[in-house]
Amino acid sequence: MEKQEIRTFGRRHGKKLSGRQQRLIDDVLPKLRPLKNNISEHVILEIGFGSGEHLRNLAENAPNKTIIGAEPFMNGVASLLSAITDINTDSVLPNYQNIRIYADDVRQFLRDTDSKFEQIWVLHPDPWPKARHEKRRLLQTDFIQLLYNHLTPGGEIIIGTDHWEYYDWITQEIEKAKLSYTSPDIDTIKTRYQEKNKAGTQHPKYLIIKN
Numbered sequence: 001m002e003k004q005e006i007r008t009f010g011r012r013h014g015k016k017l018s019g020r021q022q023r024l025i026d027d028v029l030p031k032l033r034p035l036k037n038n039i040s041e042h043v044i045l046e047i048g049f050g051s052g053e054h055l056r057n058l059a060e061n062a063p064n065k066t067i068i069g070a071e072p073f074m075n076g077v078a079s080l081l082s083a084i085t086d087i088n089t090d091s092v093l094p095n096y097q098n099i100r101i102y103a104d105d106v107r108q109f110l111r112d113t114d115s116k117f118e119q120i121w122v123l124h125p126d127p128w129p130k131a132r133h134e135k136r137r138l139l140q141t142d143f144i145q146l147l148y149n150h151l152t153p154g155g156e157i158i159i160g161t162d163h164w165e166y167y168d169w170i171t172q173e174i175e176k177a178k179l180s181y182t183s184p185d186i187d188t189i190k191t192r193y194q195e196k197n198k199a200g201t202q203h204p205k206y207l208i209i210k211n
């Protein structure tokens with residue numbers, strides 16, 4: 001992250017990790033770091049994967065694609081690592097061999113790579129609902145443009161949020177970037193944050209920006 005850049009996430013560390021989780025962070029995570037420039041043509045990126053429920057689903061359904069997840073919250077990263085590794089050997093389970101993890105701010109990752117992505121998922125980005133925190137919102141015009149520049153031809157950015165005020169705000173940021181979007185109904189797996197439904201809305205709304 002560049003020095004003066006505003007943080008878009010809250011904590012990096014939550015409650016103390018278990019012995020196994022810490023071992024996975026120390027020994028397995030370094031082996032799953034994504035390559036700087038991906039050699040595979042079929043790569044999907046999920047930004048802010050939380051505990052990784054949706055990321056795992058992507059990996060299971062697209063075994064021939066590389067699935068990269070970016071998440072700076074280390075307890076979330078540890079949850080994902082626990083779920084994708086064998087409890088006895090710590091080796092990555094066959095269904096999840098295609099997962100790579102960038103355990104930090106995705107903005108840095110994107111600046112450092114020329115890789116292009118078939119899909120970029122952003123599910124339930126932190127809504128930062130207080131007006132004084134609005135500048136912390138991830139999906140601002142410049143960032144949306146950065147994501148767009150990393151799409152393959154025909155690639156798409158898929159955004160979902162149950163915070164409808166943030167949804168409207170994002171649509172304005174997309175328009176400022178002079179991009180167009182559609183608002184389809186999407187049936188995707190429920191993430192942990194979606195289960196909490198802090199915004200109290202009836203359902204998440206989705207946006208797709210297509211290259």
Ligand SMILES: C[S@@+](CC[C@H](N)C(=O)[O-])C[C@H]1O[C@@H](n2cnc3c(N)ncnc32)[C@H](O)[C@@H]1O
Nearest residue numbers: 008009048049050105106123124126191192193
């Ligand atoms: C509200 S949570 C949602 C997590 C998950 N997508 C879900 O639906 O359960 C938003 C997540 O985005 C992550 N996040 C925020 N800013 C980020 C950034 N710059 N790069 C990567 N992840 C980020 C946070 O750490 C947090 O885990």
